[in-house]
Amino acid sequence: MTQGIAIIGAGMAGLSCATRLTAAGRDVRLYDKGRRPSGRMASRPVEVDGYRFVFDYGAQYMTVRDPGFADAVQAWARGGIVAPWPAAGDDAWVGTPGMDAPLAAMAAPLDVRWSCHVRGIRRDTDGWHVAHDAGEDGPFAEIVVALPAEQVGPLVAGIDDTLAALADAHRSAPCWTVMLGFDRPLALPPLIERDGIIDSAACNAAKPGRSPGEAWTIHATPEWSAAHLEAERDTVIDLLRDALAQRVALPRPVHAAAHRWRYARSVPAGIGSYRLPALALSACGDWLIAPRVESAWLSGQHAATAILGDSG
Structure with missing residues (x-):
């Protein structure tokens, strides 16, 4: 596979890049x-005491503004895997039946090695090699790093210190997320944003294509999450539940869980993607543009365009 391309990371950016490269006839392995498929568009089904809940516990929706991304979203809509969610705005869409549905559809035709933890990459005279838990693959003609900024630096340090420094300067803010399932509907709007320590609180059942269980996802603000990064999960659940209870009296939840995103909201570098042609090394991700699903997709497209432009 000496002419192949290896992509480290199969989130929205990596899958977008791979889709574009594959359409151009390139051999790609992720x-x-x-x-x-999930990443920061993760969904989690839960069944407890006869109740079924589905939580989007990463991104709650995606905005659609770029014409190219709009075309991709319209194609997903025709396939029944996304739908508009007017409660979040005229340009807001969600995956159906979960936010991860578009990722699953993108990954299906691609060569993705799941549950494969990449331990390192190296470039020899014959090309790139990828070391992982099961051994080593290669050589590859190109490599693309499609990871959060915090994971990019350690992987490329000593190989491309410019990219490592860029990633280190644009680290993501953390986010504590609490998932609450109730046995009855709450008298709340389906989406609450920027209210005290709550960055967003969304009723997943209010989204199109969802199961009816009263599942609420609460994201804490980046500042609060950073200040409570090492707090116990039960403490985080109590504090964010109490914050939501300031809006309305809450019944006792049937289900309560917390998830800590160490790398949640990116601090954008303001460029489409990164590429060092001399090493055939690229990087893409929302941290290079802006902390949005759309930005991750655009960065993957940008990286693919640069690779195809260099290789002809």
């Missing part, structure tokens, strides 16, 4: 430590 590596991701996750068990399935």
Whole structure:
């Protein structure tokens, strides 16, 4: 596979890049430590005491503004895997039946190695090699790093210190997320944003294509999350539940869980993607543009365009 391209990371940016490269006839292999497509568009089904809840516990929706991304979203809509969500705005869309649905559809035709933790990359005279838990693959003609900024630096340090420094300067803010399931509807709007320590609180059942269980996802603000980064999960659940209870009296939740996103809201570098042609090394991700799903997709497209432009 000496002419192939390896992509480290199969989130929205990596899958977008791979889709574009594959359409141009390139052989692409992706590596991701996750068990399935999700990343920061993750969804989680839960069944407890006869109740079924589905939580979007990453991004609650995606905005659609760029014409190219709008075309991709319209194609997903025709396939029944996204739908508009007017409660979040005229340009807001959600995956159906979960936010991860577009990622699953993008990954399906691609060569993705799931549950594969990449330990290192190296470039020899014959090309790039990827070391992972099961061994080593290569050589590859090109490599693309499609990871959060915090994970980019350690992977490329000593190979491309410029990219490592760029990633280190644009680290993501953390986010504590609490998932609450109730046995009855709450008298609240389906989406609450920027209210005290709550960055957003969304009723997943209010989104199109969702199961009816009263599932609420609460994201804390970046500042609060950073200040409570090492707090116990039960403490975080109590504090964010109390913050939501300031809006309305809450019944006792049937289900309560917390998830800590160490790398949640990116601090954008303001460029489409990164490329060092001399090493055939690229990087893409929302941290290079802006902290949005659309930005991750655009960065992947930008990286693919640069690779195809250099290689002809």
